[in-house]
Amino acid sequence: MIIISAIIEITPQLLRGLGITISVLLASAIIAYIVAFVAGLSRVSNNVILNKATGVYVEVFRGTSLIVQLFWLYYAIPMLFGIQLGSNWWTGVIAIGLNYGAYLSEVVRGSILAVDKGQTEAAIALNMSRYQRMRLIILPQAVRMMLPEFGNYTIQIMKATSLVSLIGMRDILYYGDIMRSTNLSQAPLIYVIVLFIYFILALPFIWLTRKGETIAKKGVVS
Amino acid sequence: MGDNFRWETFFDALPIVLQGLGVTVGLTFACFGFALLFGFVWIFFRRIPNKLIVSIVTWVMEFIRSTPPLVQLFFVYYALPVVPVIGVTLEPFTCAILAIGIHYSTYIGEIYRSGIESVDKGQWEASIALNFSTMDKWRRIILPQAIPPTIPMLGNYFIIMFKEVPLASIIGVTGILAMANSYGALNFAYLEPLTIVGIIFLLLSYPSSILIKKLEVKMNTRFDKNVLLEKAKKKSIPDMNLKESDRIV
Numbered sequence: 001m002i003i004i005s006a007i008i009e010i011t012p013q014l015l016r017g018l019g020i021t022i023s024v025l026l027a028s029a030i031i032a033y034i035v036a037f038v039a040g041l042s043r044v045s046n047n048v049i050l051n052k053a054t055g056v057y058v059e060v061f062r063g064t065s066l067i068v069q070l071f072w073l074y075y076a077i078p079m080l081f082g083i084q085l086g087s088n089w090w091t092g093v094i095a096i097g098l099n100y101g102a103y104l105s106e107v108v109r110g111s112i113l114a115v116d117k118g119q120t121e122a123a124i125a126l127n128m129s130r131y132q133r134m135r136l137i138i139l140p141q142a143v144r145m146m147l148p149e150f151g152n153y154t155i156q157i158m159k160a161t162s163l164v165s166l167i168g169m170r171d172i173l174y175y176g177d178i179m180r181s182t183n184l185s186q187a188p189l190i191y192v193i194v195l196f197i198y199f200i201l202a203l204p205f206i207w208l209t210r211k212g213e214t215i216a217k218k219g220v221v222s
Numbered sequence: 223m224g225d226n227f228r229w230e231t232f233f234d235a236l237p238i239v240l241q242g243l244g245v246t247v248g249l250t251f252a253c254f255g256f257a258l259l260f261g262f263v264w265i266f267f268r269r270i271p272n273k274l275i276v277s278i279v280t281w282v283m284e285f286i287r288s289t290p291p292l293v294q295l296f297f298v299y300y301a302l303p304v305v306p307v308i309g310v311t312l313e314p315f316t317c318a319i320l321a322i323g324i325h326y327s328t329y330i331g332e333i334y335r336s337g338i339e340s341v342d343k344g345q346w347e348a349s350i351a352l353n354f355s356t357m358d359k360w361r362r363i364i365l366p367q368a369i370p371p372t373i374p375m376l377g378n379y380f381i382i383m384f385k386e387v388p389l390a391s392i393i394g395v396t397g398i399l400a401m402a403n404s405y406g407a408l409n410f411a412y413l414e415p416l417t418i419v420g421i422i423f424l425l426l427s428y429p430s431s432i433l434i435k436k437l438e439v440k441m442n443t444r445f446d447k448n449v450l451l452e453k454a455k456k457k458s459i460p461d462m463n464l465k466e467s468d469r470i471v
Contacts, residue, residue, distance in 0.1 A: 063431070064423040065385035068399060072420060075412035079226045155288050162290035166392065173293055180300055187301035195289045195297070202288035 006186065010193055013179060017172040018197070024089065024161045024171065025201075028096035029154055035101025040108025041134075054105070061102035066160055070095040074167045092164035100157050107149040111142040144216050151209030155202050162198070172197055227413060235415040239401045243422065246397035249318055250384045256323030257330050257383070258376070264331030265338070287328040292389055295321040299393045318390035326383055333375050337368035374438035381427050381434065388419075398422055 042054040061069065073095045074088070115138045123133040165174040176194040180187045267279040286294070298321045303311040312320070341364055349359040391400035402415035 059428060060424060063428045064420045065388050067388050067391075068416065068419050068423060071399070071403070071412070072416045075406065076416060079413045159288070159290040162292045165292075173290070173296075176293075177296070180296075184300070185304055188297070188305045191293060191297040191301045194293050195285070198289045198293065199285050206284065206288060 003189070006189055007193065010179065010186070010190055014172050014175050014190070014193060014197060017170055017175045020089075020164070020169055020171040020174075021161050021201070024092055024096070024164055024169070025158050027093045028100070028161070029157050031093060031097025032100040032104055032153070032157060033150070035097060036104030036108050039101060039105035040112065043105060043109045044112050058102045058105055061099050062106075066095065066099045067163055067166070069099055070163055070167060088164070088167050088169050092161075092167060092169055096157060096160050096163075100153055100160070103156075104150065104153055107146055107153070108142070111145040112138060114145060115141045147212030147216050148209055151205055151212045155205045155209070158198070158202055158205065227417075228411075231409070231411050232414040232418065235402070235405050235409075235411070236418055238405050239398050239415050239418045239422070242396055242398040242401035245315075245395060246384075246387055246399075249315065249390060249395060249397060250380070250387050252315075252319045253322045253326065253383050253387065254380050256319050257327040257379075260324060260327035261330035261334050264327065265334050268331075268335070283328040283331065286325060291322060291325045291386060292392070294325055295389055295393060297321070314390065314393045314395045317393060318387070318395050322383065322386055322389065326379060326386075329379060330376065333372050333379070334368070337372040338364060340371065341367045371441060374434055374441050377430075377434040377437060381430055384427060384430075385423065 039054045039058060042050045043058070045051055070092065073091050077091075119137050119141065120133060123137045128136070161171065162173045165171050165177065168174075172194055176190050179190050183190075264279065264283055268276055270276065295318065298312070299314065299317045302317075303309050345363055345367065346359075349363045354363065388397060388399035391397055391403065394400065398419050402419045403412075405415045406412035
């Protein structure tokens with residue numbers, strides 16, 4: 001009974017950070033998706049400079065870890081260029097968005113390359129332009145293949161949003177840490193509730209990923 | 223770059239940041255080893271012929287996998303010592319091994335599962351027909367076929383974990399990121415040490431990812447049934463001995 005009253009007491013305190021967590025999640029996911037498509041399409045383009053430049057971006061962001069990128073953007077950008085990225089919120093969103101955008105661009109590239117060669121050949125035979133081939137034939141088939149991986153990476157982005165508490169954003173974990181520091185004996189309960197809140201946030205994406213897997217498989221001969 | 227990037231600070235910070243490299247790399251190996259072992263624990267529980275246990279274990283794995291490792295790390299570091307009965311206070315290094323190791327063991331358990339499921343049904347039947355004990359069946363028949371094809375995937379997770387390990391700097395493990403942050407706090411120069419950390423990660427993880435890709439190509443041809451068949455034909459070894467013969471080579 002004591003535990004139940006403690007849960008009722010702690011949960012609303014933690015949920016004060018829910019808005020920040022969700023807004024960081026949505027904004028960085030949108031940035032990541034946009035970056036993924038722009039970079040992924042650049043990686044399959046014939047323009048050598050565009051192709052190589054995006055290649056460098058992807059390898060740099062995939063090759064270093066997100067927490068290093070976050071701190072680097074947080075400390076280095078103001079020093080290096082004398083500009084602020086607006087706020088800590090923007091720093092977090094841009095770091096997470098660019099990092100997962102790099103990972104997702106590889107998914108986009110892989111899916112486009114995985115569309116059967118015969119489809120491209122048929123589109124050429126039908127006298128379609130390069131742009132038409134990509135928009136009408138290849139992308140609709142590739143997007144279906146991307147769905148499960150996009151779901152998985154969205155869960156990863158959700159997990160990564162907890163890092164913004166390290167640069168002073170008041171998200172769920174931030175409030176959890178504040179409460180833990182004032183009342184250490186309740187630390188286990190506080191962190192278990194924090195974990196459950198994150199898990200509940202992840203559930204729709206877990207479900208969407210499974211849904212995406214069935215859509216990706218439907219009607220595909222393999 | 224702007225005027226604010228000073229090379230003398232860069233070279234001043236370099237040896238200090240590099241002091242943490244051993245801890246970072248060591249922690250990565252420790253976490254990876256722990257995850258490799260713990261992955262088998264998940265597999266073991268998921269193969270118990272009891273629907274309730276299997277679904278509980280599946281949900282526990284899903285829970286660990288879809289919640290932030292940072293929160294799990296805080297749980298192990300701050301909350302575990304005050305848990306009644308089982309509570310223990312652990313060194314930050316051990317905490318990091320536990321938290322990051324268990325988090326990634328759920329992914330590695332899935333990899334093992336995919337490997338085990340890809341073992342041909344005939345192999346299971348044959349080991350029953352030959353009256354192998356359960357232990358021998360797993361040790362001599364199933365695992366030697368299930369695990370090697372998953373090595374490139376496991377290697378990918380090694381690199382992913384390497385990039386996750388700097389999280390441990392938050393609880394005071396003195397890896398490269400913690401070294402860079404403390405240098406920054408002392409000299410109020412974060413830009414150069416953090417740049418060094420980025421370069422170190424890039425220098426270590428990019429070549430290893432290329433290595434893994436090469437390994438993948440090699441493994442794919444090695445375990446591709448068509449390639450094996452051609453090899454067997456060249457040596458005119460009957461198809462029945464196919465897998466065994468390739469293993470000796």
